[in-house]
Amino acid sequence: MSTQKIATNALHAGHDVTKNGGTRAVPIYQTTSYVFNDSNHAANLFSLKELGFIYTRLNNPTNQILQDRLAAIEGGIGAVVFASGTAAISTGLLTLLKAGDHIVASSSLYGGTYNLLNVTLPRLGITTTFVDASNPDNFRTAVQENTRAFFVESLGNPKLDVLDLDAISTEAKAAKVPFIVDNTVATPALLNPIKQGADIVIHSLTKYIGGQGNSLGGAIIDAGTFDWSNGKFPEFTEPSAGYHGLKYYETLGAASYTFKLILEGLRDFGGALSPTNAFNIIQGLETLSVRIKQHSQNALEIAKWLEQQEEVAWVNYPGLESSAYKSLADKYLPNGQSGIVTFGAKGGFEAAKTIADETKLFSLLANIGDTKSLIIHPSSTTHQQLNEEQQKSTGVTTDLIRLSVGIEDVDDLKADLKAAFAKISK
Ligand SMILES: Cc1ncc(COP(=O)(O)O)c(C=O)c1O
Structure with missing residues (x-):
């Protein structure tokens, strides 16, 4: 070995x-x-x-x-x-x-x-x-x-x-x-x-x-x-x-x-x-360990920033102090927690769909783990075949947006999300 x-x-x-x-x-x-x-x-x-x-x-x-x-x-x-x-x-x-x-x-x-x-x-x-x-x-x-x-x-x-x-x-x-x-x-x-x-x-x-x-x-x-x-x-x-x-x-x-x-x-x-x-x-694979550091760093920064946005009801990322999984993350993922961040849109299902529709750098698609940033509203897409109870047990709520944070400049990613938030009808 x-x-x-x-x-x-x-x-x-x-x-x-x-x-x-x-x-x-x-x-x-x-x-x-x-x-x-x-x-x-x-x-x-x-x-x-x-x-x-x-x-x-x-x-x-x-x-x-x-x-x-x-x-x-x-x-x-x-x-x-x-x-x-x-x-x-x-x-x-x-x-x-x-x-x-x-x-x-x-x-x-x-x-x-x-x-x-x-x-x-x-x-x-x-x-x-x-x-x-x-x-x-x-x-x-x-x-x-x-x-x-x-x-x-x-x-x-x-x-x-x-x-x-x-x-x-x-x-x-x-x-x-x-x-x-x-x-x-x-x-x-x-x-x-x-x-x-x-x-x-x-x-x-x-x-x-x-x-x-x-x-x-x-x-x-x-x-x-x-x-x-x-x-x-x-x-x-x-x-x-x-x-x-x-x-x-x-x-x-x-x-x-x-x-x-x-x-x-x-x-x-x-x-x-x-x-x-x-x-x-x-x-x-040859560059995985280099890329994953940047994915993890960008994801943590985006997660912290999302926690401060008024359009956001909650944020889930294992590296956040507020995460229920922080102590397990400290034990099992001490060098980074990868690039996926989820958050809830305050306006629920419709607001979440709007955000997913309106981002430009974050591509609306059903994948994760790309160098390029991705976004999806699972409740209406990847998890639509499950009923609400089943969705919940897999961790999906109707207001949830999943980000796969890429390795772009993190300021550009924040600006893209901010512009999408502005499109939510008040
Ligand atoms: C955790 C996990 N396992 C397995 C799969 C399935 O992989 P594939 O799309 O390559 O069939 C996915 C796809 O999203 C996944 O997220």
């Missing part, structure tokens, strides 16, 4: 220039498939007697560099990349779970993930109990005999609740289930969930890691810490009908989940990342 820091790993990990023609930049291997030496070589690759590239749905040399880099940065033993964060989450869960299984999840989740757990997975017989994650005991209370995973976001989108990962991971260990942490908003530059007891870390690479708003991507990083032989996961210990009798845990040990994600998850669900998007995301 790498002992180097993120700023170094983000630039170098996974890329051996001697094996890639001396290329200083990571090359794009834009190919679907790989020529076998002969049929025996092909047979060995398929039976895992030899490791190598077969088909880009399973792996690709550019993607492999991104995977190795992410594993080094998050402190995992392996990583697998996907076409989007959502593909990572759905494939990650479906590789672990089967009909009859149960998840305990924080209710403060990205709306798409909430829908997957609340509507789509139950259709397949996989149910979820959502809990208020601010009290880690709630995870214990929700555990059932068929519980097979805990799922949380380290910094919830858009509630911005900082979770007590140490305490929740203790509950996951007691329940003998893997602790899965979506670390998209916090980013590995600010928080490494594996150090706090996570077994599996998920990222939407579309956000801060890619960072420029040009490529979708997702990743799963496997800590290699979970004991798949504890009796709750027979798919890891019994011969796999899906991979000619392979006993994952006996053959692959700590790397069982990483391999299962590739051999069954990517093979069967097909959510592979394109090598060109992997390249774009690698360009972003």
